[in-house]
Amino acid sequence: MPSANTAASGRPNGFANRINLQQYVVYFGFLAIFLFFAIVLRDSGFLTVRNLSNIVLQTAPATIMAIGLVFVMSAGEIDLSIGSTVAVSALAAAVTMNDYGLVAGVLAGLGAGLLVGLLNGALVAYVKLPSFLVTLATLGLFAGVSRSMTDLRSIPVTNGTFTGFFGSGAFLGIPSLIWWTAIAVAIGHLIYRETRFGAHVLAVGDNSRAAGVSGISVPRIRLTVLMISGGLAGLAGLLYAGRLQAAKYTLGETDLMTVIAAVIVGGTLLNGGKGSIIGALVGSLMMGMLNNGLILMGLSVSDQMIVRGLIILAAVAVSLREKSR
Amino acid sequence: MTVNAEATQGAPVLRLQDIRKSFGGIVAIENFSLEVYPGEIVALVGDNGAGKSTLIKIISGVHPPTSGTMTIEGETVTMSNATMARAHGIEVVYQDLALADQQSVYMNMFLGREPTNRFGLLDRRRMIDETEKLVKELDVRIPSAHATIRDLSGGQRQGVAIARATHWASKLILLDEPTAALGVAETAKVEEIVQSLKSRNIGVLIISHSLDQVFKLSDRICVLRRGKQIGVRETAKTDKNEIIAMITGLQHS
Numbered sequence: 001m002p003s004a005n006t007a008a009s010g011r012p013n014g015f016a017n018r019i020n021l022q023q024y025v026v027y028f029g030f031l032a033i034f035l036f037f038a039i040v041l042r043d044s045g046f047l048t049v050r051n052l053s054n055i056v057l058q059t060a061p062a063t064i065m066a067i068g069l070v071f072v073m074s075a076g077e078i079d080l081s082i083g084s085t086v087a088v089s090a091l092a093a094a095v096t097m098n099d100y101g102l103v104a105g106v107l108a109g110l111g112a113g114l115l116v117g118l119l120n121g122a123l124v125a126y127v128k129l130p131s132f133l134v135t136l137a138t139l140g141l142f143a144g145v146s147r148s149m150t151d152l153r154s155i156p157v158t159n160g161t162f163t164g165f166f167g168s169g170a171f172l173g174i175p176s177l178i179w180w181t182a183i184a185v186a187i188g189h190l191i192y193r194e195t196r197f198g199a200h201v202l203a204v205g206d207n208s209r210a211a212g213v214s215g216i217s218v219p220r221i222r223l224t225v226l227m228i229s230g231g232l233a234g235l236a237g238l239l240y241a242g243r244l245q246a247a248k249y250t251l252g253e254t255d256l257m258t259v260i261a262a263v264i265v266g267g268t269l270l271n272g273g274k275g276s277i278i279g280a281l282v283g284s285l286m287m288g289m290l291n292n293g294l295i296l297m298g299l300s301v302s303d304q305m306i307v308r309g310l311i312i313l314a315a316v317a318v319s320l321r322e323k324s325r
Numbered sequence: 326m327t328v329n330a331e332a333t334q335g336a337p338v339l340r341l342q343d344i345r346k347s348f349g350g351i352v353a354i355e356n357f358s359l360e361v362y363p364g365e366i367v368a369l370v371g372d373n374g375a376g377k378s379t380l381i382k383i384i385s386g387v388h389p390p391t392s393g394t395m396t397i398e399g400e401t402v403t404m405s406n407a408t409m410a411r412a413h414g415i416e417v418v419y420q421d422l423a424l425a426d427q428q429s430v431y432m433n434m435f436l437g438r439e440p441t442n443r444f445g446l447l448d449r450r451r452m453i454d455e456t457e458k459l460v461k462e463l464d465v466r467i468p469s470a471h472a473t474i475r476d477l478s479g480g481q482r483q484g485v486a487i488a489r490a491t492h493w494a495s496k497l498i499l500l501d502e503p504t505a506a507l508g509v510a511e512t513a514k515v516e517e518i519v520q521s522l523k524s525r526n527i528g529v530l531i532i533s534h535s536l537d538q539v540f541k542l543s544d545r546i547c548v549l550r551r552g553k554q555i556g557v558r559e560t561a562k563t564d565k566n567e568i569i570a571m572i573t574g575l576q577h578s
Contacts, residue, residue: 190446196439199439210425215407
């Protein structure tokens, strides 16, 4: 078979090429931003344990939303509705808890998130509408619901068990928000990387036709990832309500951009088929650190938004360049 | 086929009898009968629109036939989706290969059928080992089982798709234009792999537009024209002129 040899010998340097920028950019970015702030803000308290742990606590809801979005984006879909699901869930939890107690409140918060996910998922998977449009619509829809639910008022959350468990409390000396983050990342990573479901999510995002003819139920995967995203946005709502001891329609309003940026910077491809939960965690911490550092540097909210926007642009550029290679 | 052939080759893995398929009022396939024996390569030829793809879809369970019977190793089957065809040991290598480009070779080999360990987690070790074994047996030269599909050449991808079908098919492999997108050297390699399937005692039904390839690979040739079966010839006892005449419906003298 002399002629066949050349055909199958593979590309030279294929392996070297494959160590791609996109997969590791988040770790270098994280390190670079950390070092930058550590030097520039060395006298402004950036490096104190208190400030650094604050960053982790503040990013907990975004990190948890990001985990859901990794599943959604890996399946080739998007979930924009998380921005308002957070508020609806927090409000549902707060209102229910004040009338029916702790357990009912928690269930209402998570249930609200799952229901939004179910609605999104059913429309995407079975009515076959594009997730971008569906979740853009539900983003607006539930932003309106959360406003009308409470007449724009803030609902106090006074249940001490709740605020301890989901907010200011600690277990074994570690703040509960860090526990939630760690548990969600660990379970998310395990499911994403080591289960058949995780493999099927990637397959659907990579090539839905191939997944379909291979016996994977593509609609079921699409429904499930959007429900995961909704459920985790619901959990993020509980964490906000716990930490702030109140629920308001503004919760999570500005998180959407941060979460999408964290997921993309973290190495998840916009068009599906490839992603990383750990990358999203580091991406989320990076976005939180950036926020924190920019505030300490004295940048205004509008300047922070500009910097964040630029970072998303850079991340998308790297991501798309990678995809078209 | 004759009784004699059946005696020497055993029962057919696939037998189609009087298959008819219509979409609404339009008849796509009629009076189609064919047997494929284990270890045999049958080529399905015909012009564009002759019904080859419809036939592949009928056999792979995508479109159940309107009438007629399909038997697999003597057992009459009715299939309403591709999963049922796979359960009967029929695998298809689609023209677009149906590979997930950003996943590894081994994940593609087990796409939708990933084995798990006792904790319910993916058994990567087993997937990698089985992939490496098969890739070696079929002589598909890929850098490793971990390689990502999109880093492979067209021939290597085709090799992976055929290897996957070979791994799962216990009875029959359908190959839809396996070399249409390949260069000369890669085509030769893929043809070699297809030839080697004969020794695995599974039936192969191949669609190809290249008569050179059909004559090189097949044991028998089945000609379709406008949804009708024109005839089946033993490759060794026919020639290109006869097959071309059957495909086009024009008699050459």
